[in-house]
Amino acid sequence: MTSxxxxxxxxxxxxxxxxxxxxxxxxLRLMVEEGDNLTxxxxxxxxxxxxxxxxxxxxxxxxxLVATVQWQASKVRVxxxxxxxxxxxxxxxxxxxxxxxxxxxxxxxxSIALNRVAVSHAGSGKDNLGAIVLENGRFAxxxxxxxxxxxxxxxxxxxxxxxxxxxxxxxGLVGRDVQIRLLLGDWPGLTEAAIAEDAARxxxxxxxxxxxRKEQ
Amino acid sequence: MTSxxxxxxxxxxxxxxxxxxxxxxxxLRLMVEEGDNLTxxxxxxxxxxxxxxxxxxxxxxxxxLVATVQWQASKVRVxxxxxxxxxxxxxxxxxxxxxxxxxxxxxxxxSIALNRVAVSHAGSGKDNLGAIVLENGRFAxxxxxxxxxxxxxxxxxxxxxxxxxxxxxxxGLVGRDVQIRLLLGDWPGLTEAAIAEDAARxxxxxxxxxxxRKEQ
DNA sequence: GCCGAACCGTAACGTACGGTACGTTTCTTG
DNA sequence: CAAGAAACGTACCGTACGTTACGGTTCGGC
Numbered sequence: 001m002t003s004x005x006x007x008x009x010x011x012x013x014x015x016x017x018x019x020x021x022x023x024x025x026x027x028l029r030l031m032v033e034e035g036d037n038l039t040x041x042x043x044x045x046x047x048x049x050x051x052x053x054x055x056x057x058x059x060x061x062x063x064x065l066v067a068t069v070q071w072q073a074s075k076v077r078v079x080x081x082x083x084x085x086x087x088x089x090x091x092x093x094x095x096x097x098x099x100x101x102x103x104x105x106x107x108x109x110x111s112i113a114l115n116r117v118a119v120s121h122a123g124s125g126k127d128n129l130g131a132i133v134l135e136n137g138r139f140a141x142x143x144x145x146x147x148x149x150x151x152x153x154x155x156x157x158x159x160x161x162x163x164x165x166x167x168x169x170x171x172g173l174v175g176r177d178v179q180i181r182l183l184l185g186d187w188p189g190l191t192e193a194a195i196a197e198d199a200a201r202x203x204x205x206x207x208x209x210x211x212x213r214k215e216q
Numbered sequence: 217m218t219s220x221x222x223x224x225x226x227x228x229x230x231x232x233x234x235x236x237x238x239x240x241x242x243x244l245r246l247m248v249e250e251g252d253n254l255t256x257x258x259x260x261x262x263x264x265x266x267x268x269x270x271x272x273x274x275x276x277x278x279x280x281l282v283a284t285v286q287w288q289a290s291k292v293r294v295x296x297x298x299x300x301x302x303x304x305x306x307x308x309x310x311x312x313x314x315x316x317x318x319x320x321x322x323x324x325x326x327s328i329a330l331n332r333v334a335v336s337h338a339g340s341g342k343d344n345l346g347a348i349v350l351e352n353g354r355f356a357x358x359x360x361x362x363x364x365x366x367x368x369x370x371x372x373x374x375x376x377x378x379x380x381x382x383x384x385x386x387x388g389l390v391g392r393d394v395q396i397r398l399l400l401g402d403w404p405g406l407t408e409a410a411i412a413e414d415a416a417r418x419x420x421x422x423x424x425x426x427x428x429r430k431e432q
Numbered sequence: 433g434c435c436g437a438a439c440c441g442t443a444a445c446g447t448a449c450g451g452t453a454c455g456t457t458t459c460t461t462g
Numbered sequence: 463c464a465a466g467a468a469a470c471g472t473a474c475c476g477t478a479c480g481t482t483a484c485g486g487t488t489c490g491g492c
Binding site: 034035036037113115116118119120122123124127130131133134138168169171172173174175176177179180181183184185186205208209 | 253331339340343346349350384390391395396401421424425
């Protein structure tokens with residue numbers, strides 16, 4: 001898979017029934033608790049449904065995992081909106097907000113669990129999982145941030161050639177080593193306060209790199 | 217585990233025999249090919265040894281995994297050296313070199329495989345693996361880079377309060393989204409040329425943020 | 433109230449794999 | 463060269479788990 005051939009945009013079309021959503025929620029909670037070694041019997045027990053139903057609805061274990069990840073994905077889907085024109089203060093505030101949200105997401109239990117499962121799966125089976133997680137994490141953030149960056153550029157507050165490159169720099173300044181450390185079981189101490197501080201620092205650094213000079 | 221309670225500094229003391237190293241190399245190759253779902257029988261077959269020997273030497277499956285990761289770790293161990301005084305050009309060259317090396321490492325098959333296995337393991341068993349991988353990746357890089365940053369600061373070419381924070385910024389500027397995308401099965405197109413370019417860009421940006429102003 | 437479909441709970445099957453046992457072979461050492 | 467240790471190959475055991483099968487139950491529609 002290349003970065004061009006992206007994920008399947010979550011479940012493309014049909015939706016889940018209420019009961020099915022409950023089952024998927026149970027699977028999700030179990031995934032947070034047990035990681036990749038959750039068991040079909042475990043999900044059935046937790047969701048108070050029969051294994052036969054699981055197989056009928058989701059095909060096999062992989063199908064259940066994919067559906068679970070897509071289900072979580074569909075819960076946080078956000079439509080990108082073009083902010084039009086912005087002043088420098090609201091731009092800063094906006095960037096800082098995105099940074100805070102992002103750090104909060106990648107530090108959350110569900111995000112860590114989902115990424116763990118997806119990483120575990122990336123090597124073997126049909127690696128849909130990795131693509132889905134990526135599409136809903138890193139790529140979703142990019143889609144939401146690009147309009148903001150473009151607006152900042154149009155308003156003359158940001159200066160960059162390629163929005164993608166600028167975004168990746170922002171991504172790096174915000175995330176740094178946090179995600180990999182969390183996935184590997186380390187705890188970089190991300191309290192609410194630390195997140196706010198990190199977001200502010202990252203935004204400040206980003207503006208230092210890409211902000212149009214005031215005296216120009 | 218916190219970032220204070222670090223890993224076990226590779227195998228602390230005793231060493232492996234040549235034959236044992238061969239076996240560990242076989243396990244390592246198999247890990248690159250099969251990820252976490254490598255099997256004891258598979259390693260035995262690949263290494264042309266008996267399963268009984270594996271259990272005698274490494275205790276159990278987890279022991280084998282840990283030993284394999286430590287073995288790979290011991291192969292790339294580098295001692296940090298204080299560069300003393302540096303001029304700005306050699307500092308830049310040095311940073312760029314570290315950035316190139318780091319990108320090359322995290323894009324390598326073995327690094328991806330090791331990180332995948334460690335991430336998969338982080339949730340369940342005794343998570344030594346994550347700590348070891350972290351200790352040999354991200355923390356090793358920090359240990360090698362800190363003296364360089366400090367030297368740059370002493371020489372008046374860098375300005376920062378906390379070396380750790382400065383390092384993490386450098387880490388973020390270099391790695392950006394590369395590692396997580398690779399772990400999730402995406403391929404951000406890291407050719408030799410792209411790596412060199414990325415390293416140069418990251419270094420340039422880092423110096424823009426932390427380089428002492430020339431006109432000051 | 434009856435019928436069929438969907439679903440629950442559970443039992444059963446097959447297999448993969450971690451771990452152990454054991455007879456045979458190879459290597460070391462005196 | 464002989465004796466013992468180490469290691470090889472393989473067969474074996476137990477269990478966990480994915481998957482299937484089946485009898486009982488609920489429920490919407492006629």
